[in-house]
Amino acid sequence: MKNLYLIGxxxxxxxxxxxxxxxxxxxxxxxMDQLIEEQQGMAITDIFAAHGExxxxxxxxxxLRSFSESTGYVVSCGGGSVLRDENAALMKENGCIVFxxxxxxTIYERVKDSTNRPILNGNMNVEYIRELMEKRRPxxxxxxxxCVDTDGKDVDAISEEILxxxxxxx
Ligand SMILES: Nc1ncnc2c1ncn2[C@@H]1O[C@H](COP(=O)(O)OP(=O)(O)OP(=O)(O)O)[C@@H](O)[C@H]1O
Ligand SMILES: O=C(O)C1=C[C@@H](O)[C@@H](O)[C@H](O)C1
Ligand SMILES: [Mg+2]
Numbered sequence: 666m667k668n669l670y671l672i673g674x675x676x677x678x679x680x681x682x683x684x685x686x687x688x689x690x691x692x693x694x695x696x697m698d699q700l701i702e703e704q705q706g707m708a709i710t711d712i713f714a715a716h717g718e719x720x721x722x723x724x725x726x727x728x729l730r731s732f733s734e735s736t737g738y739v740v741s742c743g744g745g746s747v748l749r750d751e752n753a754a755l756m757k758e759n760g761c762i763v764f765x766x767x768x769x770x771t772i773y774e775r776v777k778d779s780t781n782r783p784i785l786n787g788n789m790n791v792e793y794i795r796e797l798m799e800k801r802r803p804x805x806x807x808x809x810x811x812c813v814d815t816d817g818k819d820v821d822a823i824s825e826e827i828l829x830x831x832x833x834x835x
Pocket of ligand 1: 678
């Protein structure tokens with residue numbers, strides 16, 4: 666199996682769906698955010714605060730490079746990782762990119778109580794989420810091989826939809 670790269674806005678369900686997919690098909694799971702936190706020994710919020718966003722984006726590129734030639738991974742990508750051309754190219758090289766879509770209202774409901782998403786810290790409201798999402802959506806859609814709407818669907822239904830779409834492409 667080629668790698669499956671789950672992309673999308675914060676709270677779109679990348680980590681949740683990656684866990685479900687890893688149970689349904691023989692694959693290894695990579696949580697980009699978590700791996701970076703472990704490698705740096707720091708929370709993402711602290712990495713942003715201490716070194717800035719660009720430094721974090723470099724870490725994402727380095728991590729994607731490190732397994733881009735391996736196969737069989739389901740990768741829960743950092744929400745902004747695909748914004749860099751180099752990162753999108755690394756994902757395309759050896760994998761299928763799945764965009765998990767959700768409305769700003771749904772995203773807000775899913776992330777409103779969290780404090781570990783530095784991009785949203787101090788901006789936790791539907792209007793900000795909508796504004797940033799509108800900036801990013803064209804990019805997510807342009808690089809994706811498969812787009813899945815997640816509003817009102819449970820995790821099992823979304824995972825099955827992804828597996829079917831992947832199979833249809835092969
Ligand atoms: N289809 C769904 N239906 C209902 N709740 C969901 C669904 N998918 C995810 N959630 C919930 O939304 C929250 C955010 O999900 P998750 O952490 O998987 O998003 P993410 O895309 O990995 O976010 P991040 O980019 O910040 O890592 C979690 O509490 C999760 O349980
Ligand atoms: O959308 C983003 O830019 C981010 C999403 C998270 O997954 C983390 O990678 C980080 O908080 C940045
Ligand atoms: Mg996640």
